[in-house]
Amino acid sequence: MTTAEFGGKTVFISGAGRGFGKRAAELFFSQGANLVLTDFDDTMVEQALAPYENAANQVVALAGDIGNEDTSLRAVKLANDTFGALDIAINNAGIVHDQAKLDALPSSTAEKVIQVDLLGVFYAMKHQIPLMLKRHEQTGNQCNIVNLGSAAGLMGSPLLSAYAAAKHGVIGLTKSAALEYARKGIRINAVCPAFADTAMAHEAFDRSPHGPQEAERRLVAGVPMQRLATIDEVVQAILWVCSPANSFYTGQTLAIDGGLTAF
Template identity: 40%
Template sequence: MEAIFNNKVAIVTGGSFGIGRAAAVAFAQRGAAVVIADCVEDANRETLQQIEAAGGKAIFVKCDVSKAADVTAMIDKTFSTYGRLDFAFNNAGIEGIAATTQECTQENWERTLAVNLTGVWLCMKHELSHMLRQGSGVIVNCASVAGLVGFTALPAYVASKHGVIGLTKTAALEYAKSGIRVNAVCPGVIRTPMIDRFTGKDKHVEQQFRDMEPIGRLGEPEEVAEAVVWLCSDAASFITGTALPVDGGWISQ
């Protein structure tokens, strides 16, 4: 694989599992040094092992993106270790608890928005300050197809992901002339631990999701990761402020 990101540094939040892990590995495969940030580190340190096995460089930083002090520490560790920041994939997120709008608790609402939306804003706030001094950088935020359309029984999640897209577009406009691009990816149903929690690994429920996908299958984390690294590459140099569906055609129905 071509090392198009040699001498570059990438942060991936929510990097221990799923889409985050796939993106961290994809950045490393292209030559970037990677900061894997997550509130938990997988017991087998699999993300780090995959990167190191491929000859890449990476560190793990424990970070709850809803806490400003954690985000500041993550950015400080990035610069004390690698001295720069070129790419950020703000991917950390939670699904919250399924409930209708009327039944959604305030606790669930506040926690879901704290991680999914405030967390993205906090990360961008600190990433942008360094990228502005550097005069370059690319940020990709992880939204969802639930940021483009509505879903029943997930009011906090849907609101948070719509908010991510709005925040992405605003920042893209603010920094378009500063050498910084900001985009979002909107995954559909991707085979991740989050989807496993949602389906309970029930094969019947999984089949229902497959049946709703025009492409006829669930997506893989690596397919979202490829979109992320492409948006960060020079191949996407004229793209900013977009919310890119990676959804097997879900929202085209």
Template identity: 50%
Template sequence: MGRFDGATVLITGAAGGLGRGAANGFAAEGARLVLSDIDEKALGDFAATLPAETAILPGNVADEKLSEDLVRLAIERFGRLDVAVNNAGIVQSFVRLPQVPSDEARRVLEIDLLGVFYAMKHQIPQMDRQFKATARGGAIVNIASVAGLVGAPKLSVYAAAKHGVVGLTKSAAAEYATKGVRINAICPAHTRTAMVDSFVRASGAPEAEALAELTRGVPMKRVAEVDEITAAILFAADPANSFMTGHALAIDGGVGAI
């Protein structure tokens, strides 16, 4: 019997590395899935591989209507929303603050911060209604970053957005702590996803050399694997983990220890 048997789990950014990992993890634990990504073809192709009841809706999380429609889809298809993983995000150019183009900064904030705000704005009321009706609320897991906990040179706007995600998480968690809605954030360090791959390519250096530079400040001296972050996401969402809310869980190879 899986930890999430019969639960409805909504995941944004589901066609990317962490989104795929989360979808596979929840599917293996018995969940029904509502998946979204801006890449419609990648989303459909991935959904077809999953051993779970799955509904999909492509779109951009910077458009608030997508968040409203995803919650509606969960209710129409599966009757409730038990877990939401707000994972969709982008990263900025790796440059000092004055060199960040203003339109790029705006796009990062709209997707990485406002996208999470829109998602919770529509997810929380549904989970609140469920708790009032059945005494079963739900869990929200926001994917932030270790850059949401500390400074991130040459990633200033991304860090600002992820600090904002942590702030939204803590504030909403306090607001709904007695209303059956647990809200936590996962804060990974660099993880072996397309973002890291693009950094390696852009560096022009051999992969081992580029990764060594990327992880210079990480005590474990390596990037995280997707499965390691997936384990943390499932832990935060697990109904058995019922006394944790408002927490920003660092999965960072020891960065926060120094």
């Protein structure tokens, strides 16, 4: 990757206040991209904006629940009003539920996870694609959508059934949309991490009845590399997918999982 291959591109990232989203924003920005950032509420948006105090002309943000269609509408409008374009969208915001067998998982929890993790990606792409089609028509350049899937979207995940269902759904959306827009200048892919060293994973360990250390030990025991992914290992893959040099790559699920899905 060259150092400025995202120079002048407008990049949307959801869930940019922490974790993969925050780090992806930093790396795209360091390569000259304009940023449109979203997160759940004002506090998380402040966290997302904190590294860019002196770059107000290059970074904008809004707060909103990605499970509400209106948030995606507003985000795309913000990109268009501010930068007149959208080149790259990283649909990253997501939630996981506590581990539970299916019959013990509250239906309200399953509905919430599907709303945010699956419908949130549907709403996002629905509103991003028209602006990207316009961009491609005007410039001939490819646009990119990367959806955050999960290893749980590639295999059965005991005790995480609703999350796994939502992430399998994200892969169905990704592949279907990739086929629909393959000749229209939009590449659409999913990056699928196994457990990574973010607050999401550590909060889940903290809530485990086994205690955080034992929960993490049990979890990584099933990963061939026997450790969590680092944030950068996942985010570098996201940038690689979006690289203009990667121009024949679409409709794919890229597992960053220490070998987990090789079984």
